[in-house]
Amino acid sequence: xxxxxxxxxxxxxxxxxxxxxxxxxKESLQAMRDPSTLLIALVLPLILLFLFAYAVxxxxxxxxxxxxxxxxxxxxxxxxEAFSGTLYLDVTYAHDRREVAEKLVSGELRGYVVISQNFExxxxxxGQPLVQIITDGSQPNTANFVxxxxxxxxxxxxxxLTGITPIPAVQLEPRYWFNPELASRRAxxxxxxxxxxxxxxxxxxxxxxxxxxxxxxxxxxxxTPSSVLEILTGKLLPYFVLGMLSTLMAAxxxxxxxxxxxxxxxxxxxxxxxxxxxxxxxxxxxxxxLTRNQFLASQLALFSGxxxxxxxxxxxxxxxxxxxxxxxxxxxxxxxxFVSSLKTIFLAGDIWGVFIPDLIGMATIGLVFFLIAQxxxxxxxx
Amino acid sequence: MTSDMDxxxxxxxxxxxxPDNAAVVIDQLNKSFGNVHALHNLSARIFxxxxxGLVGPDGAGKTTLxxxxxxxxxxxxxxxxxxxxxTVTDNDAIHVVSGYMPQRFGLxxxxxVMENMRLYAQLRDMDADHNxxxxxxxxxxxxxxxxTKRLAGKLSxxxxxxxxxxxxxxxxxxxxxxxxxxxxxxPVSRQDLWRMVQVLTDEGMAVVWSTAYLDEAERCESVLLxxxxxxxxxxxxxxxxxxxxxxSFRLENVxxxxxxxxxxxxxxxxxSDGVIQGAGVRVVLRVGVSTEQIQALADQAQVHLVPxxxxxxxxxxxxxxxxxxxxxxxxxxxxxxxxxxxxxxxCHNLTKRFGDFTATDNVSFEVRKGEIFxxxxxxxxxxxxxxxxxCGLLKPTSGEAHVVGLDLRRAPGIAKAQxxxxxxxxxxxxxxxxxxxxxxxxxVYGLDKVTRRERIAEMINIFNLRNWLSAAPGSLPLGHKxxxxxxxxxxxxxxxxxxxxxxxxxxxxxxxxxxTHINGLARKGVTIMVTTHFMDEAxxxxxxxxxxxxxxxxxxxxxxxxxxAANTDCSDPTMEDAFIHLIETSALADEAEA
Numbered sequence: 001x002x003x004x005x006x007x008x009x010x011x012x013x014x015x016x017x018x019x020x021x022x023x024x025x026k027e028s029l030q031a032m033r034d035p036s037t038l039l040i041a042l043v044l045p046l047i048l049l050f051l052f053a054y055a056v057x058x059x060x061x062x063x064x065x066x067x068x069x070x071x072x073x074x075x076x077x078x079x080x081e082a083f084s085g086t087l088y089l090d091v092t093y094a095h096d097r098r099e100v101a102e103k104l105v106s107g108e109l110r111g112y113v114v115i116s117q118n119f120e121x122x123x124x125x126x127g128q129p130l131v132q133i134i135t136d137g138s139q140p141n142t143a144n145f146v147x148x149x150x151x152x153x154x155x156x157x158x159x160x161l162t163g164i165t166p167i168p169a170v171q172l173e174p175r176y177w178f179n180p181e182l183a184s185r186r187a188x189x190x191x192x193x194x195x196x197x198x199x200x201x202x203x204x205x206x207x208x209x210x211x212x213x214x215x216x217x218x219x220x221x222x223x224t225p226s227s228v229l230e231i232l233t234g235k236l237l238p239y240f241v242l243g244m245l246s247t248l249m250a251a252x253x254x255x256x257x258x259x260x261x262x263x264x265x266x267x268x269x270x271x272x273x274x275x276x277x278x279x280x281x282x283x284x285x286x287x288x289x290l291t292r293n294q295f296l297a298s299q300l301a302l303f304s305g306x307x308x309x310x311x312x313x314x315x316x317x318x319x320x321x322x323x324x325x326x327x328x329x330x331x332x333x334x335x336x337x338f339v340s341s342l343k344t345i346f347l348a349g350d351i352w353g354v355f356i357p358d359l360i361g362m363a364t365i366g367l368v369f370f371l372i373a374q375x376x377x378x379x380x381x382x
Numbered sequence: 383m384t385s386d387m388d389x390x391x392x393x394x395x396x397x398x399x400x401p402d403n404a405a406v407v408i409d410q411l412n413k414s415f416g417n418v419h420a421l422h423n424l425s426a427r428i429f430x431x432x433x434x435g436l437v438g439p440d441g442a443g444k445t446t447l448x449x450x451x452x453x454x455x456x457x458x459x460x461x462x463x464x465x466x467x468x469t470v471t472d473n474d475a476i477h478v479v480s481g482y483m484p485q486r487f488g489l490x491x492x493x494x495v496m497e498n499m500r501l502y503a504q505l506r507d508m509d510a511d512h513n514x515x516x517x518x519x520x521x522x523x524x525x526x527x528x529x530t531k532r533l534a535g536k537l538s539x540x541x542x543x544x545x546x547x548x549x550x551x552x553x554x555x556x557x558x559x560x561x562x563x564x565x566x567x568x569p570v571s572r573q574d575l576w577r578m579v580q581v582l583t584d585e586g587m588a589v590v591w592s593t594a595y596l597d598e599a600e601r602c603e604s605v606l607l608x609x610x611x612x613x614x615x616x617x618x619x620x621x622x623x624x625x626x627x628x629x630s631f632r633l634e635n636v637x638x639x640x641x642x643x644x645x646x647x648x649x650x651x652x653x654s655d656g657v658i659q660g661a662g663v664r665v666v667l668r669v670g671v672s673t674e675q676i677q678a679l680a681d682q683a684q685v686h687l688v689p690x691x692x693x694x695x696x697x698x699x700x701x702x703x704x705x706x707x708x709x710x711x712x713x714x715x716x717x718x719x720x721x722x723x724x725x726x727x728x729c730h731n732l733t734k735r736f737g738d739f740t741a742t743d744n745v746s747f748e749v750r751k752g753e754i755f756x757x758x759x760x761x762x763x764x765x766x767x768x769x770x771x772x773c774g775l776l777k778p779t780s781g782e783a784h785v786v787g788l789d790l791r792r793a794p795g796i797a798k799a800q801x802x803x804x805x806x807x808x809x810x811x812x813x814x815x816x817x818x819x820x821x822x823x824x825x826v827y828g829l830d831k832v833t834r835r836e837r838i839a840e841m842i843n844i845f846n847l848r849n850w851l852s853a854a855p856g857s858l859p860l861g862h863k864x865x866x867x868x869x870x871x872x873x874x875x876x877x878x879x880x881x882x883x884x885x886x887x888x889x890x891x892x893x894x895x896x897x898t899h900i901n902g903l904a905r906k907g908v909t910i911m912v913t914t915h916f917m918d919e920a921x922x923x924x925x926x927x928x929x930x931x932x933x934x935x936x937x938x939x940x941x942x943x944x945x946x947a948a949n950t951d952c953s954d955p956t957m958e959d960a961f962i963h964l965i966e967t968s969a970l971a972d973e974a975e976a
Contacts, residue, residue: 010467010472010474010475010478010479011474011475012474012475012477012478016507018504018507018509019504019505019507021504022500022501022504022505023501023505025501026490026493026497026501029492029493029497030490030492030493033492034492215486215488215491216484216486216487216488217488217489217490219454219484219486219488220482220483220484220488220489220502220546220549221505222454223452223453223454223477223480223482223484224477224502224505224506225474225477225478225505225506225507226505
């Protein structure tokens with residue numbers, strides 16, 4: 001500086017590629033060296049996929065019930081045998097209801113059917129089969145199924161016996177589109193991708209930003225000329241890439257291991273995933289800028305990201321079956337749009353009429369998250 | 383560097399007459415957090431080419447001031463300029479012209495030394511590939527060249543600070559702000575840091591070194607002395623100590639009676655402050671009083687009274703109106719301790735291994751009843767591990783430890799009832815009030831109802847906690863927190879007291895009050911085990927054990943340790959000199975072995 005010179009002007013660029021790349025490099029090195037990051041990004045999705053593909057099944061098959069044959073007659077015996085002729089029920093026979101009642105209490109059986117002592121007498125008199133069906137109401141869906149299916153068995157049996165088959169006026173031959181066997185795995189596995197992306201985008205991002213505050217490294221970064229924009233984008237890019245890699249991995253497994261068809265194009269899948277990363281990352285960023293604490297951040301990410309994505313996205317529970325207020329809330333859950341598109345792209349194909357509104361929904365929610373996060377992240381410690 | 387044109391060119395600072403060399407101009411700064419007034423109408427200047435110490439106890443406002451200067455906090459009112467740029471309106475420029483090292487190690491522990499350096503070079507707009515000279519220079523300067531591939535998290539405390547300094551020095555800042563760089567750094571590395579900072583100021587950089595150690599202040603060319611957000615003194619430290627000329631004295635070779643002599647001295651009207659220094663007692667007289675009283679005390683004890691040069695700490699205590707009195711009300715109430723044996727604490731071949739790392743290696747010593755026994759050592763030397771084994775919090779891998787003759791392995795319950803423990807970290811229950819914490823600790827040691835009520839009332843009186851009873855411990859001022867922690871540890875009147883860095887982060891006045899209690903307790907026969915990183919506090923101890931690299935390298939009285947370190951260059955070594963001497967000798971011996 002010379003005596004006559006003006007105070008030198010120093011301007012700092014808002015976005016400098018060198019600084020940005022330095023931050024990206026740093027973040028990537030950290031992510032690769034931290035075993036917990038890789039665990040969350042690669043191993044956790046694997047576990048989840050296997051869980052949803054094999055352990056969670058919404059299909060009702062091999063439901064264990066008891067059939068109590070109290071009537072000694074031959075007709076009653078044919079009814080009891082009718083129950084064993086189906087794939088959907090696994091039957092335990094007994095001659096006294098006390099034998100099976102205990103098993104129902106212990107959960108071994110989901111219900112039982114009693115063919116009573118005076119069954120044949122009553123049937124002979126009225127032509128009506130008198131049967132008692134008892135089910136385990138603590139699992140309402142299964143209970144319903146047991147009741148309905150048992151009735152079905154009895155009706156079919158009665159029709160066969162009397163030889164009168166009621167001929168319906170209209171012959172129905174149901175066909176299930178997109179998922180002919182109604183295998184729940186085919187609907188669950190694509191949805192699981194949304195859950196995995198939520199975990200990586202929201203949980204991981206919330207954790208890594210909060211970690212910088214907790215460890216005091218943010219204070220040093222903030223004291224350098226790098227801008228908030230560089231710091232945040234430098235942080236997000238590596239996790240964006242990680243999220244996309246995870247999606248690719250999950251999609252590959254879905255198609256080749258779990259026999260889920262990918263009827264749409266890979267390109268559309270990548271586009272959808274990329275756009276879903278906007279709200280997922282934005283939410284993670286918002287959480288971490290609000291708490292600056294890893295424990296709180298992870299709790300918030302679980303409650304505001306993971307659980308809604310799980311329960312309100314239509315992944316596990318059908319949105320149409322929810323009460324109206326809850327249904328309204330689902331519009332705010334980014335995973336809702338993603339799950340709908342994912343199911344479409346895997347099971348139906350590239351249907352842009354579905355994708356475009358979903359893309360707009362995700363992008364809008366994402367932008368709102370980013371705007372709020374940016375307002376809360378200042379280049380200061382306050 | 384001349385810059386008298388700055389003021390004229392920049393309208394934002396035109397109202398301040400910037401004199402030639404000012405790197406930082408602080409004007410009427412105020413900053414509050416909730417109802418805590420962190421900075422109070424602060425005005426000062428910091429100059430180029432000068433090492434300025436920002437001195438004060440914890441909570442004085444040092445970190446807040448530095449964060450305002452680096453543009454990470456906004457002042458509530460007033461403003462500050464750094465290298466001519468306003469810290470608020472020219473925030474971007476501030477980050478270009480300054481280097482900053484926060485109190486906590488702020489670099490990435492999972493990146494290597496070189497990766498950290500490259501990151502900060504690029505963040506400061508330097509081309510890392512074309513600045514190999516600068517890198518080599520910085521590595522040489524910080525003596526980190528052999529460790530470039532090591533992860534930062536695996537460096538020692540001292541090396542971490544040097545790496546932090548290297549990263550803060552990227553792109554040659556005009557102003558370097560260091561927040562407590564000496565904390566957690568052993569004295570040897572601290573010397574290194576001083577040397578580096580000296581070189582930088584010689585080149586014309588303005589360096590601010592914040593510290594709570596008053597002995598560090600004496601090494602700065604100029605100091606800003608802060609207390610509770612207010613500026614107490616601005617200028618060369620010698621100017622302040624000069625005001626104390628002729629008021630500092632030492633009673634020589636008092637020996638065994640030094641604790642009672644200190645108590646008597648502090649109770650004299652004419653004495654403002656006093657501390658134990660090895661076998662002697664150092665006192666500071668109030669302004670304008672004669673030496674009559676203290677001379678009488680010296681005659682009575684038949685010891686020599688000699689004038690000694692004033693220290694910066696004397697001046698600081700004096701500015702705050704002198705230290706506390708010498709009588710510990712806590713100790714007065716305590717009946718003398720009776721023990722079956724003369725040995726209160728002992729350990730024999732104590733060893734602790736974590737995996738293949740040995741934290742404590744074959745340590746043996748005995749502590750007599752009523753002794754104040756200090757454990758000293760650089761960070762990671764094994765102080766805390768040894769300490770925790772002695773009070774039964776960790777199981778030794780081999781060797782044994784006894785407290786009041788009880789084997790900690792065989793009778794941990796009974797042995798633990800004989801000791802009080804005050805942890806290094808704040809370890810009270812944050813969700814219980816002060817009163818509830820006191821009740822809890824009285825209950826947990828199984829005091830009966832009447833005793834419990836008596837003791838709690840006694841502690842409240844002694845430690846002056848009446849106004850805080852319903853407050854959460856976390857909201858207490860640091861000094862009060864420590865008092866409460868001590869009260870809880872002493873509730874069951876243990877014959878042995880373990881204090882792990884009890885005075886770290888406490889202002890000098892509270893530290894003195896603390897030591898008054900400890901001295902009083904020791905006189906009643908309580909055995910006190912203490913770890914500290916304040917070298918001057920080691921002087922209070924009867925004997926000091928120095929740990930280095932997990933081994934016991936010295937065990938003696940502070941005076942003998944100091945005497946052993948004396949050489950032609952340094953005839954009257956301080957405790958810190960003695961410490962450095964011991965560690966260097968030990969390191970040399972290790973090298974010779976290898």
